[in-house]
Amino acid sequence: SVSVAEKAGTIVRDVFNSGELGVVEKGGKNDLQTQADRSAQECIVQSLSRQFPKVTIIGEEEPTDEVVDESHLETGLSEEVLKAVCPQDLQAVKDEDVVVWVDPLDGTKEYTEGFLDHVTVLIGVAVNGKAVAGVINQPYYNYKAGPGATLGRTMWGIVGLGAFGVERLVPPADKRIVTTTRSHSNKLVTESIEAMQPDEVLRVGGAGHKVLLVIEGKAHAYVFATPGCKKWDTCAPEAILHALGGKLTDIHGNALQYHRDVKHPNTGGVLATYSDHDWYLGRMPESVKAAVKP
Numbered sequence: 001s002v003s004v005a006e007k008a009g010t011i012v013r014d015v016f017n018s019g020e021l022g023v024v025e026k027g028g029k030n031d032l033q034t035q036a037d038r039s040a041q042e043c044i045v046q047s048l049s050r051q052f053p054k055v056t057i058i059g060e061e062e063p064t065d066e067v068v069d070e071s072h073l074e075t076g077l078s079e080e081v082l083k084a085v086c087p088q089d090l091q092a093v094k095d096e097d098v099v100v101w102v103d104p105l106d107g108t109k110e111y112t113e114g115f116l117d118h119v120t121v122l123i124g125v126a127v128n129g130k131a132v133a134g135v136i137n138q139p140y141y142n143y144k145a146g147p148g149a150t151l152g153r154t155m156w157g158i159v160g161l162g163a164f165g166v167e168r169l170v171p172p173a174d175k176r177i178v179t180t181t182r183s184h185s186n187k188l189v190t191e192s193i194e195a196m197q198p199d200e201v202l203r204v205g206g207a208g209h210k211v212l213l214v215i216e217g218k219a220h221a222y223v224f225a226t227p228g229c230k231k232w233d234t235c236a237p238e239a240i241l242h243a244l245g246g247k248l249t250d251i252h253g254n255a256l257q258y259h260r261d262v263k264h265p266n267t268g269g270v271l272a273t274y275s276d277h278d279w280y281l282g283r284m285p286e287s288v289k290a291a292v293k294p
């Protein structure tokens with residue numbers, strides 16, 4: 001999944017450079033799909049299913065009936081990952097027990113509007129309904145740093161092993177910074193953010209991107225008290241956050257489930273933090289909790 005996510009990230013950049021985004025409205029102007037979503041999904045689902053035919057793979061986008069573009073496939077394996085030792089409790093897992101949740105492009109709305117660093121490719125691995133491993137590729141990491149900078153990065157982690165390609169940084173202690181949606185806001189989102197009494201609110205795109213803000217200490221909490229995020233939005237980021245000691249739940253404090261037959265929407269919303277998780281749960285207004293049921 002690490003090498004596959006990297007390949008998908010190059011596809012995301014190639015489509016943007018081609019200038020032909022091929023935007024389709026799936027469910028209105030805030031639920032878009034582009035050629036990059038379609039091609040990156042093809043890359044990930046085809047590459048993984050050919051190598052691991054017994055694994056269940058669930059992707060955000062509907063498969064198209066187009067002929068598979070073989071140049072989109074990745075069969076290489078990451079040396080860095082092969083060197084790692086799988087945690088004891090995952091060594092006996094069978095292919096049939098694995099569910100992979102694929103978001104080929106998280107932050108599509110922002111991608112079409114040029115907020116390129118909000119975009120991530122997410123591949124999450126679940127076993128027994130739990131997010132146990134994740135890969136995040138951020139294709140436009142560093143794109144504002146100038147032509148000399150290396151564009152893009154890949155981060156991965158396994159619960160019980162740790163995370164690589166990203167480092168946990170501590171946010172400022174003298175203020176509270178909360179991050180939330182920029183393109184899917186509503187009254188519930190606004191009310192819940194206000195209840196957290198933030199000194200600063202970062203309204204940015206992408207679930208993967210916002211969990212990275214929490215991991216890297218740019219925000220204390222990611223608060224999204226409404227449905228809208230799906231399992232493919234949270235599986236990979238949750239696994240990496242958990243591998244680094246953070247916490248992602250719904251807004252009631254329930255763990256998210258990732259079984260193959262689970263309903264896709266995270267109807268109970270999302271809360272991700274490094275510390276003081278219970279404090280955020282406790283400040284969540286009762287009216288919001290009543291409206292955002294798991």
Ligand SMILES: Nc1ncnc2c1ncn2[C@@H]1O[C@H](COP(=O)(O)O)[C@@H](O)[C@H]1OP(=O)(O)O
Pocket residue numbers: 030031032060103105106107108109180181182183184185204205206207224227228229230233
């Ligand atoms: N109402 C919604 N409809 C469709 N997708 C949503 C909705 N709300 C959230 N998402 C998905 O969750 C991600 C995080 O939400 P937000 O950026 O609003 O905080 C979005 O980038 C989008 O993923 P995607 O871009 O992969 O379709």
Ligand SMILES: [Mg+2]
Pocket residue numbers: 031032060108
């Ligand atoms: Mg989408």
Ligand SMILES: [Mg+2]
Pocket residue numbers: 103105106107207232233
């Ligand atoms: Mg998404």
Ligand SMILES: [Mg+2]
Pocket residue numbers: 037060103104105106107108
């Ligand atoms: Mg997506």
